[in-house]
Structures are given as C-alpha cells and as structure tokens.
Amino acid sequence: MTAAPTSAPATPTPTLLWISLLTVYLVWGSTYFFIKVAIGSLPPLGMLGLRFLVAGAVLYPVLRSRGLPAPTRQGWLWSAVIGTLLLFGGTGLVTLAERSASSSVAAMMIAVSPLFAALFGRIWGEKTGGREWAGIGVGLLGIGLLNLSELHATPLAAFLLLLAPICWTFGSQWSRHLPLPSGLMNSAAQMLIGGLVLLLLSVVSGERWHTPTAASAWALVYLIVFGSLLAYSAYTYLVIHTRPALATSYAYVNPLVAVLIGVGFGGESLRPLGWVALAVIVGGVGLMAWPRKIVKVAEAPA
Template sequence: MTAAPARTARLTPAILLALALVYVVWGSTYFGIKVAIGSLPPLGMLGVRFLVAGALLYGFLRWRGAPPPTGREWRASAIVGLLLLGGGTGLVTLAERDASSSVAALVIAVSPLFAALFGRLWGERTSGREWLGIAVGLAGIALLNLGELHATPLAAFLLILAPICWTFGSQWSRHLPLPAGLMGSAAEMLTGGALLLLLSLGLGQLGLGEHWGRPTPASLWALAYLTVFGSLVAYSAYMYLVAHTRPALATSYAYVNPVVAVLLGVGLGGESLTRLGWTALGVILAGVVLVAWPRRQPAGAAGAGA
C-alpha cells in the first residue's frame, strides 16, 4: 500500500482549472451519452471510448519518456477502472436508455455524500460546513425530482448504484499502488475500457442486447467528444482532484453537472424543467459554494488539508 499524497486546503490555480473542466465537461457528457447510445451499444460505446482515450494518452506519455506501469500497478489500475468506469460510468450509461440525461445527472449528485462516508473508512474528516453543503445540495436534488424529471425503477436503481461504485473506487484509489501522474489515468482507461468491451461482446453473444448496428453521424460525433473531452481531459482532471484535494471538493462536480446537463437537455434534447426545477438549481449551487469554500487554516499550519 502506498502513502496517500498530501491534499491542499487551498484553491490553487491547478485545482481551480481541474474543477472547471470537471464541472463543465462532465456536465455535458450526460447529453453526449444520450446521443451516442442512440445507435451504439451502451457498454460497447464506453469500451471504445476509454480504450481509444487510454491508448492515446499512454502512447503520448511513453513518447515523452514516462515509464510503463509495473504488473502491480496494472492490477491496481484494473480495480479502479472496473469500479469507476465499469460500475460508475457504465451503470449511468445503461440507465440512460430509460432515463433522461437530466435525471441521470441529478441522481448522481449524491456522490459527495458517499465520498464523505467512504472517506471516513480511511480516516478522512468532513467538516460541519461540508456536511451542510452536502445536505443543501441533496435538498436541491429532492426539489428537482418533485418536478417533471423521472426515471424507470430499474434506471433509478442503476443510477443510485453508480455513485457508490464511483466514490468507493475514488477513495480506494488513493491507497492503491497506481502509476504516477497521468499514467495512472491512462492505465485505468485502458484496463476499464478493455473490461467494458469484453463485457459488451459477451452480452452480444448471449443475445442480451449489446449489438453493433450502423451508427449515425450524431452518435459518432458524440463518441468522439466523449473520448477526447470526457475521458482524456475531464477524467485526468478528476483523478488530479482525487489525489490533491479533499473528497467533498473532488466530488462537488456532482452538484454542478446537473445544472449543465439540465441546460443542455432542455436546450438541445427537448427535455422540460418547471419553475420549481430552476429554483432547485439555485439551491444546488448554494450547496456547491458551501462544499468548495476553502477551509480556514490554523496559524502556522501547513497547506495539507484533512
């Protein structure tokens, strides 16, 4: 087991940039997934997405002289890839067959709560203000679900299970022997993508629905966007946040993503949102502010946060 990297309580320029990328880009990927699976098999689409992104990043890093992962690091990467990309993103993608892109992002907003709970398994502390921010954000989610955004029972179950897999994998990743820097992201996407593609091919052979037909141009463009921005850019930014900041802040994207997802769903996908829904978005943003606001450091304290 490797020592967890130090986390800073300050909002450094690198952390702010990573937050902006994860907030905006991942908010748009819910709509992108909905478009992509219009003519592509859900798990197969994800397998291609992560395999291509991982291969591009891996090749670039090796070209720059980065050492390849060891066998131990590949095994740890496969665990994280399975939990985050298979259990997290995979379940969301399956759920979006029967749920709007907006409601998918809304249910995933419980991620900070699970992150705080799983973080405590490894001795993490969550401040009172962060708990308040989590509660406010969840209240906003409850308001949104009183409106017109609904999902089937199976889709709702998958959407609740997805953040459990994602946040547990995120917290565990800090205590696993993963490759350093972006090589960790590349290895996780390669292993996770391979597992998803194998699962997709297996389901297709069993006659369970994962069949490759003739994809539409819209689905292919959506897949390209998800590969470059959702995987190469945003996933790498997220893993940086996991390693360098506290759990509640690293997962605060789950409160902003619904805002972006709803705006895209309403503006481009023909989804609807009531006045109550718009009010709920404001409540969600208030929760983000409470979670993301920097902690006050004691006099003479170092920059590492809890």
C-alpha cells in the same frame, strides 16, 4: 501500512486545481447529453468500451514518449480494479440507465456522490467539516426538490443511477491509498483496462453493433477527447489533491450544465421548481468549496 498515492506531482497549485474543477464541472455536465446521443445508434457498453480504450491508447504512448515509466505489474493490477469500479460501475451503469432516463435526470441522481464520498472517506480517516456536511445537506435538499418535479425513470434505471455513485465514490476514495501509476499514467492505465472490461462485457451481454448515425459518431468523438482525455485526467488529479467532498462536488454542478444543454439542444424541459432546486444545489457547492483551502494538506503516510 498504507501505500502513499503516487499518481500526481508533489506540489499542486490552487490555479491548476481550480482549472481541473471547472473542467470536470463543465465537461462532465455535458457528457450526459452526449452519452444519450451516442447510444441512440451505438450499444451502451460497447460505446463506452471504445471510448475509454481509444482515449487510453492515445494517452499511453504520448506519456511513454515523454519519459513516464510504464506501470508496474502491481500498478496494472490496481488500475484494473479501480478502472472497473469507476468506468463500469460508475459511468457504465449511468449509460445503461440512460436508455430509459433523460440525461438531466441521470445527472440529478448522481448528485448524491459527495455524500457517499464523505462517508467512504471516513473509512480511511478523512474528516469532513461541519460546513461541508451542511453543503452536502443543502445539495441533497436540492436533489429532493428536483425529484419531486422532474424524476421520470423506470425503477431499474433509478436503481442503476443510485448504484453508480456508490461504485464511483468508493473506487475514488480507495484509489487514494493504493500504489497506482504516476501522474497521468494513472488515467491512461485505468482507461485502457476499463475499456477492455467494458468491451468484454458488451460481447458477453450480446450487444449488437450497427452503422452509427453521424450524430452518434460525433458524440463518441466528443466523449473520447473531452470526456475521457481531458476531464477524466482532471478528475484523477483532483482525487489526489483535494478533499473528498470538493473533488466530487462536480455532481452538484453537473445537473445544472446537463439541464441547460438538455433544454437548449435535446428538447428537454424543466419546471419552475426544478430551476429553484438547481439554485439550491449550486448553493450547496458553494458551502463545500468556500470554508477551507482547496489544496489538501499533505499528510505523512500511515
């Protein structure tokens, strides 16, 4: 018997879900650029560990003061597992890859997430509709076009960018069937433990800290407030209440946002074929989002 997820309210609304989607689309699209800026003078794993630990340390006492119960021992355990998969396996590997890949390329490669989400979702009986599969296919076609004209990364960076969405989507789908903490406490617990794991890995790997530049410091502040406190909490909410393919459709929109920011502020460039590919990617998202209601139909616990 699988435990029912306990990490969100029982009555989600389409308005809140759309707001959550837009938040993840826009904010996470921008974080690729800010990660690139942050690791300009900060160690990758250490920067991420500080980002998530601070965000969790801010969110946790606020939630406790509002009466949310502390996670149980079992809740902390599963938060550690999922937090490590998502924050190290997902975000951490992307950050390491960005040492030798542009922010635009990183976002483009992560766009395979909806495909992995649909595949992993089937392990737990999730069904993916025909139009959703079509949307995934169209999105992947767009990624193929992008890679033909824009992919410039080392083999190691490309491997990390492929492994990252596997870790992220598997952890996301698994989390829907685990007894995780309630509401936003789920996000707080994952960020606290995930941040500690990342800092430990930073120490073990021998990363060195230096005085950061002003740009790196402000990028880290942005990542803490918007990338973690706001967007990560919105994503946790989406994982519980909507379909796997739609919850991870941010991966198709993020490249568009990342490219626009990279071109506008980071001095990156995109060829004409790249812009065509981005239009194809957005069309794939439309196919996934349009056919059914955004709110996931409630199911009886197995």
